[in-house]
Structure formats: structure tokens, C-alpha cells
Amino acid sequence: MDIVSRSTFHPASKERTYQPVQKVFTNTSSPTLKTGKETWLLLVFFGILKFCIHLTGISKYGLHADELYYISLSERFAWGFLDISPFVTWMAKIASALFGTSITAWRIIPCIFAATTVTLTGLMAHYLGAKKLGITIACSAIICSPAFLATSYLLQPVVFDEFFWALLAFSALRFQQTQKPGFIYLAAFTLGFGMLNKYTIVMYLAAIVLAWLIIYNRQLKLGWKKLIGPGLLLILIIVPNVLWQWFYGFPIFSYLKLVGNKAFSLDIADYLFQLFFFHGAGVAVWTAGFLFLIMKKTGNRFNLVWPVTLIILVILLALLKGKLYYGLGMFPILFAAGGCCWEMMLKSRVLTKYFFVGTIYLFGLICLPLVIPIFPIYICREYIKKMVAYTSFSRPMVWEDGSSGTIPQFFADMTGWKTLSNKISTIQHKNQHGKPIVVLTDNYAIAGALKYYATFSTPQIISANNSFMLESPGNLPTGTIVYLSKDAKVAVDKLAQHVLLSEELQMENSHLKGVNIYILSGANETFRKKYVDDRRKFFNPIESISFAIRAKK
Numbered sequence: 001m002d003i004v005s006r007s008t009f010h011p012a013s014k015e016r017t018y019q020p021v022q023k024v025f026t027n028t029s030s031p032t033l034k035t036g037k038e039t040w041l042l043l044v045f046f047g048i049l050k051f052c053i054h055l056t057g058i059s060k061y062g063l064h065a066d067e068l069y070y071i072s073l074s075e076r077f078a079w080g081f082l083d084i085s086p087f088v089t090w091m092a093k094i095a096s097a098l099f100g101t102s103i104t105a106w107r108i109i110p111c112i113f114a115a116t117t118v119t120l121t122g123l124m125a126h127y128l129g130a131k132k133l134g135i136t137i138a139c140s141a142i143i144c145s146p147a148f149l150a151t152s153y154l155l156q157p158v159v160f161d162e163f164f165w166a167l168l169a170f171s172a173l174r175f176q177q178t179q180k181p182g183f184i185y186l187a188a189f190t191l192g193f194g195m196l197n198k199y200t201i202v203m204y205l206a207a208i209v210l211a212w213l214i215i216y217n218r219q220l221k222l223g224w225k226k227l228i229g230p231g232l233l234l235i236l237i238i239v240p241n242v243l244w245q246w247f248y249g250f251p252i253f254s255y256l257k258l259v260g261n262k263a264f265s266l267d268i269a270d271y272l273f274q275l276f277f278f279h280g281a282g283v284a285v286w287t288a289g290f291l292f293l294i295m296k297k298t299g300n301r302f303n304l305v306w307p308v309t310l311i312i313l314v315i316l317l318a319l320l321k322g323k324l325y326y327g328l329g330m331f332p333i334l335f336a337a338g339g340c341c342w343e344m345m346l347k348s349r350v351l352t353k354y355f356f357v358g359t360i361y362l363f364g365l366i367c368l369p370l371v372i373p374i375f376p377i378y379i380c381r382e383y384i385k386k387m388v389a390y391t392s393f394s395r396p397m398v399w400e401d402g403s404s405g406t407i408p409q410f411f412a413d414m415t416g417w418k419t420l421s422n423k424i425s426t427i428q429h430k431n432q433h434g435k436p437i438v439v440l441t442d443n444y445a446i447a448g449a450l451k452y453y454a455t456f457s458t459p460q461i462i463s464a465n466n467s468f469m470l471e472s473p474g475n476l477p478t479g480t481i482v483y484l485s486k487d488a489k490v491a492v493d494k495l496a497q498h499v500l501l502s503e504e505l506q507m508e509n510s511h512l513k514g515v516n517i518y519i520l521s522g523a524n525e526t527f528r529k530k531y532v533d534d535r536r537k538f539f540n541p542i543e544s545i546s547f548a549i550r551a552k553k
Contacts, residue, residue: 011469035126042132043122046139047115048524053109053143053372054153059103060373061288061414063452065445065511066154067106068417069148070095072451073467080244082251084537087197088157095155111158116154117332118142120166124173124336130343133353138339140357140373142284144364147278149370151374157198158325164194165204165329169306172208176302181226192237199252200326203316204309207330211308215301251539258538265373274324275393277313279331281363286331287395289338296341306333373411375511381406408507413445416510420446420454423517427482427502428459436519438462445498445511446484464534476523483518494520495530497522 063071073081074092081089091109099105118139125138142148151158167190175183194201245252276283290310293303313327346353369375369383384407388394399409424439436459441447446467451461458484462472482502483492491498502517520527 017208035123037087038132039126039135043119043126043139046122046136046143049118050118050143050152051111051115053149054107056116057372057374058107058111058153059379061411062417063103063106063414064154064410065413065417065448066225066447068452069448069466070155071106072448078244079240080248082248082469083255083466084157085196085198086241087160087193088155091160092155094241095328106155107153109494111153111304113159113163114148117148117152117163117166120163120170121332121335122339124166124170125334125339126171127177128336128338128340130340133346134339134343136339136357137342137360138335139515140360141279141282141335141338142332143366144360145279145282145331146364146367146371147325149364149368150408153326153327153372156409158328160197161194161200161326162329162332164190164197164201166332167209168194168201169330169333172305181229184230185233188234189237195238196241201329204313204327204330207309207312207316208305210312211305214308215304248539254539268318270395271318277395279322280367281360282335285338285342285360286334287338288341289334289336290337292337292341293334303337306337308332373414377407377411377415380411381509405509410512412509414510416505416507416512417449418453418516418531419503419507420512421450421455423503424450424482425455426501427517427519435459436482437477437478439482439484440464440476440531441484443467443484443515446515464531469535469539474532474533474535476528478523479521481520481523483520484515485518486514486516489516489518492516492518492520494524495527496520496524 026073070084070088071092073084074089074096077093078086078087078089092106095106095109099108116291120315121142122135122139130138148162151162168187169191171187173184174180175187181328191201191205211423276287279286290307293307296303299311310330313330317324317327342356346356351477353502369380373380375383384397388397396408397404397406399405399412405412428436438459439450439461441450441461441463442465444463447461447463447468454461462476463469464472481496487493489501492501498521502519505515505517506511507513
């Protein structure tokens with residue numbers, strides 16, 4: 001029996017029988033469609049083009065705050081962390097082993113994954129029936145999308161998430177077209193490693209399954225025996241991480257609760273604005289793909305799964321107050337369908353099709369300085385200033401806390417880290433109260449940066465937040481402490497007998513702006529309690545172990 005079938009009712013027998021989906025519905029393209037040499041060359045070309053675009057700014061500015069965090073965590077192998085899945089740290093370890101520890105070296109693997117995502121997009125367009133023009137439009141749309149440009153070169157989970165979501169969509173599409181079990185195994189493999197990267201891929205799978213049930217009106221029957229092998233493969237991949245989570249009391253739930261409490265209120269207008277415009281000119285492609293899958297009369301109801309999946313995901317992210325870039329991986333299949341749609345409309349219009357593709361790249365070129373650091377900061381700032389003056393479009397300069405900067409926040413998060421490390425090194429050697437025992441910060445990005453750039457072996461760098469908490473002592477050490485925080489001096493004065501404000505950082509266009517460097521000696525009970533409370537607020541081992549015991553029972 002096929003894994004997915006549609007039920008039909010025969011009045012004469014009064015019994016419900018099941019027919020394979022592929023015999024009931026007609027595919028958008030033949031399941032035996034061959035991918036010729038020219039098609040592969042075209043797909044590889046766009047993958048290489050994507051990679052080369054990112055080489056133009058791959059080593060400018062510096063490492064991003066999140067990259068520094070993941071690189072620091074990668075120094076010890078682990079099957080899990082308190083706030084992230086381990087895949088990105090594994091990629092960091094592989095990158096350092098293969099390419100070294102330069103900025104370019106850390107970012108080569110993310111760029112390779114991003115290039116492969118582009119190739120997958122073109123391949124899905126091909127299997128949806130697109131020829132050269134359709135593949136070109138689909139690949140060009142994802143290449144020039146500002147959202148994908150901004151997330152495709154940084155060593156962060158999002159670039160791998162985009163790849164795994166696209167591969168999961170490809171697996172589902174090809175299984176529906178061919179009914180070959182190999183694609184179920186590919187989906188299981190993708191889901192497993194996707195979960196080891198970000199658990200959000202489960203949300204994507206759930207949305208696809210829910211859309212599937214809606215489209216087929218629950219008239220599906222699963223051949224469970226054919227799912228045993230893929231299911232075992234999935235379990236084999238994720239079980240070490242699940243065991244790690246169980247051992248620590250499933251800290252992922254505590255982290256999600258903490259993030260949920262800090263979530264900003266949802267601005268529906270801004271949310272919809274981002275949905276339709278964070279792909280630049282590519283919005284014309286994915287929306288065309290959305291309509292193409294709904295309106296094209298092929299007899300294949302499975303086409304409707306992807307538009308319904310998009311609607312479900314957008315609603316889910318809005319309700320959960322998630323960021324839209326969490327769901328970027330849902331767009332490659334829509335870009336692929338959009339390539340098919342535009343190819344049908346432009347097929348006989350030679351000049352128009354060149355103009356259309358050229359427009360996609362023109363908008364991508366205009367947006368490039370906003371998403372890739374191809375210019376020095378002072379030139380970037382002037383470019384943005386003029387762009388805002390001419391277009392009144394300032395959304396990219398709005399930071400997560402609602403404030404406005406002169407450059408995008410993720411650019412600001414790449415600057416100032418080495419300067420900070422040098423300042424701490426100077427304090428270590430010249431401090432009149434004796435050499436600091438520890439450097440303490442409530443900011444994981446600062447802790448990661450100091451661990452990466454520090455030229456000193458002591459003092460120890462500790463943080464009570466994020467996964468650095470696992471490396472921090474259970475109680476605040478005794479001795480001189482360098483404390484980095486945005487807390488005002490009047491608040492810090494209550495934490496120790498002697499408090500010296502060494503410097504207030506005023507680094508323009510930096511994540512570090514407003515951070516104060518304090519030198520504390522004689523930490524009092526208030527400070528010690530605050531340190532312990534901060535650790536427990538982020539992760540309480542006692543509560544987590546109790547949760548694990550209850551879950552086991």
C-alpha cells in the first residue's frame with residue numbers, strides 16, 4: 001500500500017477503498033523527468049554565483065556577536081546546549097579544522113550551504129516543470145532577496161535552517177511525484193539534522209502535514225510499515241540530543257518560556273510589511289508562485305499544500321511573536337513555483353523576460369550595501385542616509401528594541417569586539433586594586449567576544465546567561481571583578497564595597513554602545529545573590545531535574 005493514498009467510496013460494495021495518490025492526480029511534471037547536463041550546469045552556475053556574491057564582503061567589519069558565541073561553544077563537543085541545538089557548533093569546529101580561524105574561514109561553510117539552497121530552489125523549479133527561463137527566475141529571486149543575502153554568509157543556525165527546510169520541501173515534492181521510498185528516507189535525514197540545528201523545522205513539518213490533511217480533507221491512509229525505516233533513521237539521528245535534553249531536564253522549554261516573556265508586542269502592519277518586502281523584487285516571484293500553485297489547473301491537489309503551509313506558518317509565527325526570518329526556509333518552494341509562473345507569462349516576450357530578470361538583479365544590487373558589508377562603515381552610513389532621503393524607506397535601520405541606528409543592527413553587531421578585548425587586557429595589567437579574578441558580564445555576546453579575542457589566560461570570563469552558564473562557577477568568586485553591564489552606576493554601587501566606573505563605552509554603530517566597564521572589589525551578599533538568581537533564572541538545575549523525573553514517571 002502506498003504511504004499516502006486517497007480514499008474512494010463504492011456504493012455497491014459499501015466499503016471504502018484506497019487508491020494511490022499518483023494514480024488519482026496528475027503531477028505538474030513527469031516523475032521520470034530527466035535532469036540533463038545543461039540544466040545541471042545552469043543550477044551549478046547559480047550556486048557559484050551566490051557563493052561569489054558573498055565573497056565580496058565575507059571578511060569586512062568583523063565577526064558577528066552570535067558567531068563569536070557559537071565559535072566559543074564549539075571548543076568543546078556537545079550534543080546539546082541550554083539555548084541552541086548543537087549543529088552550528090559542529091560546523092564551526094569543522095570550519096576551523098578545514099579552513100583555519102580567519103573571518104573568511106568561519107564563513108565558507110555557511111556560504112556553501114546557501115549556494116546549495118539556491119541550487120535546490122532551481123531543482124524544485126525544474127521538477128515543477130520549469131525550463132531555463134523558469135529556473136533562472138527562481139534562482140535569481142532567491143539570490144537577490146535581501147533577506148537571504150543578509151542571512152547567507154554568517155555562521156548562524158538560520159542559514160542551515162533555510163537549507164534543511166528547502167531540502168524537506170524538495171523531499172516531499174519528489175516523493176509525491178515518484179512515490180519512491182528513498183525520498184522518505186531523505187526527509188527523515190533532513191528532519192533529523194534539521195532538528196539538531198533548530199527545532200523550528202518541526203513546526204514546518206507540522207504545517208505541511210496539517211496543510212496536507214486540510215487539502216485532502218483527511219482522506220489519507222498511511223502505510224505505516226514503510227515509515228518504520230525512516231522513523232528509525234530519524235530516531236538514530238536525534239536520540240543523543242534528546243538524551244542530553246533529558247539529562248539536563250529539557251532546558252529548551254525553560255529557554256522558550258524565558259524568550260516568550262521577553263517577546264516584544266506584535267505590530268501587525270510591520271509584520272505584514274516585512275512579509276511582502278523583505279525579499280525585495282523577489283516578492284513578485286514568490287507571490288506569483290503562491291497564486292500559481294493555487295490557480296493552475298493540473299488536477300494535482302498536492303500543489304495546494306504549499307500555499308496553505310505558508311498561511312499556517314505566517315499565522316503561527318504571528319501568534320508566537322516569532323521573527324519572520326525564522327520561516328525563511330518556506331520561500332524556496334514558492335520561488336520555484338514563481339519561476340514556472342513567470343516563464344509561462346514571459347515565454348514569447350523576448351525583451352520583457354530580459355527586462356524582468358534584469359530588474360530582479362537591479363533591486364538586489366541596490367539593496368546589497370544594506371545586507372552585505374561591501375563598503376567601509378562610514379561609506380555604508382552615507383549610502384543608507386541618502387537612500388532614506390530619496391525613498392523614505394528606513395525599516396532596515398530599526399533595531400530589535402525599537403530604536404533606530406545609522407546602520408542595520410547586524411552590521412553593528414560585527415564591530416567593537418576586538419577593541420573591548422584590548423580594553424579589558426589593559427585593565428588587567430594596570431588595575432590598582434590587584435589583578436581581577438574574573439570578568440563577569442550578563443551579555444553572552446560580550447562573553448563570547450572576550451573568549452575569542454582575549455590575549456590573556458586570566459582572569460576567567462564568566463556569564464550567568466545562555467550556555468556559558470554551564471561553564472560558570474555556582475557561586476560568585478571572591479576577589480576583584482571586572483563587571484560589564486549597561487546598569488547605571490547608582491545600581492552597581494549597591495553590589496560591592498568599592499566600585500570604580502572605568503569606562504562607559506560610546507562606540508557609534510556598535511552593539512557595545514552604552515556598556516559600562518566596572519571594577520569591583522569586596523562583592524557583598526546582594527551581588528552574590530544576584531549572580532545566583534541570574535543563573536537560576538536562565539537555568540535552574542534543581543527544577544529541571546525535577547521536571548525530568550516527573551517526565552520519566
